[in-house]
Amino acid sequence: MKQWIKRKGTVYTVIGLFIALVIMAAIIVFFTGGSPRKAVIMIPPGATEASVRDTLAKYYGDAYAGRVMQGASFIGGKLHEKPGLYDIEEGTSLWRVIWRLNGRRQTPVKFTINNQRTRQDIVNAVAQKFYFTPEALDSVLNDADEMAEYGLTPENATALFLNNTHEALWSNDPKRVVHRIGKAYNQFWTDERKAKAAKLNLKPEEVIIIASIAEEESTHADERGRIGRLYINRLQKGMRLQADPTVRFAMNDFTIRRVGRDMLMVESPYNTYRHEGLPPAPIRTVEPATVDAILNSAPSEDLYMCAKPDFSGYHVFTDSYSAHQQNALAYRKALNAKGIK
Template sequence: MENQNHPQTKKRSKIWIPVVIVIFAIASAAAWIGYLAVLAPTIQTDAEYFYVHSDDSYDDVLGRIKDENIVRHYWLFERMAKAMDLSENINPGRYRLESGMNNRRFIGNLRGGYQEAVKFRFQNLRLKENFAGLLGQTFEADSAEFAQLLQDTAVATKYGFTSDNVFSMFIPNTYEIYWNTKPEEIFARFHTEYNNFWNADRKAKADALNMTTQEVSSLAAIVKGEAMHVDEMPKIAGLYINRLKRGILLQADPTVIFANNDFTIRRVLNRHLTIDNPYNTYRYKGLPPGPIMMPSIASIDAVLNYDKHDYIYMCAKDDFSGYHLFAKTMADHLVNARKFQRALDERNIKR
């Protein structure tokens, strides 16, 4: 039997120990690098989302990931991207970035197009350009593309509207839509939601008023412009419906402000009433050609479920509470109007 304490055996042992240590160190380093490349949290930015544009190239995307310091150890991310064939499968979209996300998951999301939809909410919009601006801020397409669609008569006709009343197609609500969805597809989605909103019950109520759904929205926009409080909307709607039924000019101040295109007006004066514009309901009988602002769901339902009464006049209360005083006769209305005019004068509100 060979002697374990032989000098040559001891010498070989001394040689192998460093070799084993080196191999172990290399294996440990490789394992650590593999962990960093695949499993370790990699997101280091405070940004909530990473956007891949429809016209971005693979180099564009990797360049921004590097320049914006999205990931730790970019060189490892780049190698993982190559290993996972990201260049062949990258998808545009809006991708959520989470602190615990690793390279494999981040790259997998980009490859699979696993983006997070935008929760798009809108309300209280006055003009088409306001809506186009909001859409452009929220989605990949810019506001000019949305503005062009909103002004396009052919697009309005396609969905059963005119260029004047197409604004009524957009029902204020919260919608989940992917960031890179094309403007035409977004409009189609809004039209689908419009049809869903105008269910059989609402359509039946519009028919009972002898109004189209677009006309209901036009009246609802006036109600929305007049009312500061939702609980007063049905009463205001009832007043304007009384005027329509009797063939009386609506004489709605918000339409005059819209016709003058001056939304700084706080006090409608006689000079404002003279403008020759179809939206000026002091000069033109009936409803205006389209909504003067985007009506809310509450204002639409207020028209459809209006209060039945005999009022045909109203005036803002002189306590500036946002509520109104209603009257059945011109004499009573003038009393209310003088109270409000005095209150305006006391506060030096001249326009």
């Protein structure tokens, strides 16, 4: 009898172990199946369980999506409450997919500010990398208290955007993204740079505005510092800048190759032929190197500049108006010879 009971217990033990192994094997198979393909999964704020399942099914099919949702439910996860962007590589185990989504282990988003001209161009370029709208980002730029943290105003807020690459999370709200950009802006404006700007009787944002004009004037980085210094000279003498790029900006037409006399009369605070001083804000995002070139530029007597007639993109500089007229005449003849209007 005892032997029978012992034998029966052994059978139950074997059966129990077999069941446990089957369950463990099922769990391993369930959770370790690799993702069928690489995909970027985006779960927006306010998502529902059904919308998350649909997003997963779009890339992986209904069966795999169902396994992800079941696995998340098994550990008490609610993926629809975990907004973010998740870059899932092909072959990633099911368990790791669930671990990333449920733990909000997001893939950082890189976004680049690179020679955008208008405010709309800037907010569009940034917002397209995140879940929020350009309008939401613009509302932050219009917040006077927010901009005051960087010594700016809603009107000149675009000075915050230096050409650079930043990193943030897709689920960040626009205020946090602006703080990320603003942190880089504040780091750039060291005490040394601020002191150089002050020596020129300029605020940081004013140097950036001048840099934006210099970059629109020339594609050659090696003369932008001198161009910036020329405009500083004109400011200090109370002369209007009379910068052609500000006219193109005022007209919102960057295809204009030859600024005509009638264009000089367009009414806009950005038209430096009609208005004294600097435009209200930069006319493009600028390279930090251009700002440094202007801050470190050598003093000069330059007051006028004209493109060289060889179309090299370089300019002729002078402090003489009569010499400038001769330079301008030579350039106009070159334009006429090529039929450029």
